[in-house]
Amino acid sequence: MRLGRKRGAVYDHYFLSSERGHIKRFKCKHCHKETSQNRKRMEGHLEECPTLLAAAETPAAALPTPARDLPTLQPGRKRGAIYEHFSLSAETLKGKRFKCVHCGKETSQNKMRMEHHLLDECREASVAVKEAFARTASADATEVKVPPRINASEFNDFEDKMVLALVTGNVPWSFVENPFYQAALRHLQPAAPPLTAAYIESTVVPRLEHALDEATRAFVISARFLTIVVDACADEYTNIILVNEDGVAKLLSRASPGTDGALAMANVRSFLSSQAVPPPAIVNVCDGAGWTLERKRLGPMYEVSLSGGCLGLLSMLFLKDLLQTVPSVLVAITSASRFVTSVLQSPTLLAAAQLKSFARAPARVDGPSGSAWVPLGIELKRALRLSQLLVATRDVPERPASEAVATADALLAPFHCLALLTELRGTSSGQCLAAWVWALGTVLLSPSTSETDKRAFADAFTARFEGTSERHWLAALVLDPRVHGAGLSPKGRRVAEAVVLELASTLHPSLDTAAFLSGLASYMDKTGEFADPLHWEPCYVRSPSAFWHRFQDFAELSAVAKLVCGYAPVAASLERHWLRAALPAPPGVAFSSLERLRFAHAPREDVPAALARFQVVVDVHNELPTSLVFSAPTPPVANDGIVTTSSSTTVAAVLAAVPSLQPLPNPTTALSLTYFDLSAAAQDNIRDAIMTFSTT
Known part of the structure; x- marks a missing residue:
């Protein structure tokens, strides 16, 4: 039996080839290469052995398993995580x-x-x-040092969302130092340090501002029709917003209330001209700040520029004219509110009304004030419905004249639709123009309105309309397929064709006038290429851009239509102007860079929510749900944080606080009421066109 030190595992791969004295040489069992008895040299050869390398490339099942790799029954130490x-x-x-x-x-x-x-x-x-x-x-009681920063991209996104939640919620920076907030943050991100006010101001806010700048720059470059909307109504700041042809909006800048209009527009020109790739967009201006704008191009890179005042403000001013020149409307609103309150406060009358309507819901006595417009319109419908339920009941106090309430409700119907139109994205100036004509015709054709009141409203309407209107609104009334020239008189159609031709000549200097007018006539009369009823299906007409995209063979006409329909005419809605007038004058505030982030990321009301809010008030058939008969609607809260805290605001106080709109510097370019048909048939066409594409 041989005694001595145990040989290592490397000798399993070698056999003795020669022995001279104390010098031994060994051969590899795999390739038979001879080497000296040196363990490191023998191990080095095994790592380079060509036979073993070739065997390693074959499937594992074909290789012999070395003896040392055979499984054993001896348990080993458990491996760690x-x-x-x-x-x-x-x-x-x-x-x-x-x-x-x-x-x-x-x-x-x-x-x-x-x-x-x-x-x-x-x-x-x-x-x-x-x-x-x-x-x-x-x-496992193993001390592991976790780095403070893990996956920078994911953690940056987490930080951005947390800071935006603080900014849009008007939460002060001291909140991040709150120990409970820090404990909650550690629970969400245990491997990361808590946010601090200094870190937010020095790192997170600049990163968010840079991302907003990049998004705005990409938005401008990709736009085809761009409207610069100057909004001084949403809050105490002056907001300059960019709106593309699809109605998508981006905030460009946010300045203090005292910002000069010329300086703001100069900043806009500087921004547009500083783009790396000059945008081919046609730039328009919708001014809601009351500035007197120049009717000139914004720069040499742009083809043509449309401009005008905010149609939400102009609609509000027309409503003001109605309430002041036709006092019976305001009287009907007041009497309707008193009647509804008296019924809901009387157990006997309330029980009788609920019995007639099969209602079991508890009533709420919270009649609206002048702080919001839509609830005032619903109050008329509540009074009409309660009056019908209690028609057979005697001794009803404060019962208003049903005819007066119904007349007021009918006269206000166009303004309810205007309020909805100014809330929706993609509303054109042509739709607003048609609604104004509908409002004027409704008053002039009302059998219950005195001739004196009709004349007073017509004079006020005419003076304001002819002093602030723009000719390109007439082109939008014609080329927007949703209204398709509804309400135009023969003279108005001729003027509209001239305006469309003028815009087309500006866009295309080498325009074939005869071919262009022939295509325009085919469109207006629905003949030729426009005769197929398929083209006028609501699925195509609902979007002017989609409608005209189907008529690319009428390139010049399609370009003018997309221009006037892509113009965003509303800086702030009618309801927003009413809310702003109902609030006290905003205090002087210092502008902060956070205001731009707060406004840009504030939630906006979507189309379904706007339709749901206006569904009852725009219903011309007065199908008021039973739930609203006995419970007043909740006044709307603006998405930017405007809340009407005063319930005692009167309609007269709101009307007195409505700002005026600067008249045109050159009134000869304005529109005339002789361009419109105020007959009953024309009013029906306008109402059908507006109700079809604004309430669905």
């Missing part, structure tokens, strides 16, 4: 090597080195994976 993130990649005589399952990097079998790679070096492992391993390692 780190091995869940690594797989065996190689096994040599020098040891085993493992590969990261996330990024594929190879490392030696060293626990500390493997943990360091997973936590500090690996860029593919997610934050959740690293945090889970850190918790497991901590449970």
